[in-house]
């Protein structure tokens with residue numbers, strides 16, 4: 036194995052921030068955050084989510100980026116190098132490996148859902164939502180989910196485009212893609228939010244999102260907020276470690292990480308401000324669940340002035356957001372193939388997306404209801420009924436929290452304090468605050484949440 040591969044570096048601090056924000060901002064912000072906020076009562080959930088981002092997400096993200104930058108290799112090899120530096124057991128490299136595998140597994144279903152978003156660009160542009168009844172729109176969604184050939188086609192397109200971008204390399208592929216996609220995505224989101232504010236029920240949205248009613252917050256809502264904080268910041272999935280591996284030495288990790296976390300949070304909130312006025316303005320419910328963006332929103336766009344244009348732009352925006360996350364999920368595996376097998380980037384990206392394609396079929400055929408994709412057992416506290424549910428639960432509820440916990444333990448307990456200090460270059464006070472948080476608060480909070488999640492879930496099922 037070659038551990039002296041030079042993967043190159045981002046050309047600027049801005050390039051890193053755009054790429055990492057691109058990784059963070061995705062379906063999690065625009066599709067998932069609005070509906071879990073809706074299901075968990077709005078304002079009070081938003082507050083808990085913000086606390087999780089700032090008290091747990093930011094410290095863990097700093098830890099991941101610093102591992103990457105000090106190791107300068109794919110996650111497993113970076114952690115291994117740092118374990119050697121600290122004269123610790125090289126089995127710690129598992130921390131990086133779990134991330135790489137989680138990123139890979141997440142992409143296997145993320146690509147399928149991103150495929151729905153891309154197909155909706157065409158559904159919307161073709162005018163299929165205009166004046167359509169809720170039943171008709173529900174049918175469009177059901178057909179999309181249950182027709183294998185359509186699902187396979189869109190999933191394949193998503194993976195192929197992801198592979199092409201990643202195969203072109205750091206500067207010509209990733210960096211160029213995020214430089215165009217992120218500003219475009221942001222402008223589109225603002226345009227849609229403006230349209231929603233003018234044409235929907237903005238006042239009700241503000242009340243819903245920013246006037247907390249703690250009686251609506253449940254314990255499981257708190258757990259969901261923490262899990263989502265990990266997912267939305269792309270933590271414990273290799274992404275932030277590998278993007279950190281390309282970070283120039285002089286760039287401040289803490290300032291960049293805070294900027295990325297704030298950008299991710301602001302975009303999630305704007306997504307809520309873009310979606311809910313349209314939902315409320317058309318008398319639809321906030322508790323629609325996963326169908327909020329794929330069913331409720333099209334129903335609303337179908338009734339509204341300019342719905343074809345703004346509906347289409349919405350799904351274009353969602354597509355951009357999804358692609359800049361997808362490339363981050365596969366990058367660790369690609370970097371590892373380059374290190375381990377001395378593949379060119381193109382060949383590594385091709386190998387990674389072909390393998391992903393096969394794994395993604397587990398999700399495709401879970402949605403279509405194929406017999407062979409059905410499961411029926413309890414896995415880590417939750418009953419799973421198909422491969423998609425298994426992979427989703429395994430990553431979101433098990434690998435991400437445990438990976439985050441292990442990262443915190445590795446950086447705050449195993450690495451030499453001096454090495455960590457050197458990478459972060461913070462004032463004494465700030466460093467200590469961060470160090471104590473990572474050493475004590477993060478592991479305890481995550482463990483508490485993880486154990487409860489498992490307990491709660493076995494309770495519920």
Ligand code: PHE
Nearest residue numbers: 059061062063267269272360
């Ligand atoms: N953060 C992305 C989102 O919110 C998902 C993601 C997870 C991206 C893990 C990269 C790695 O959609």
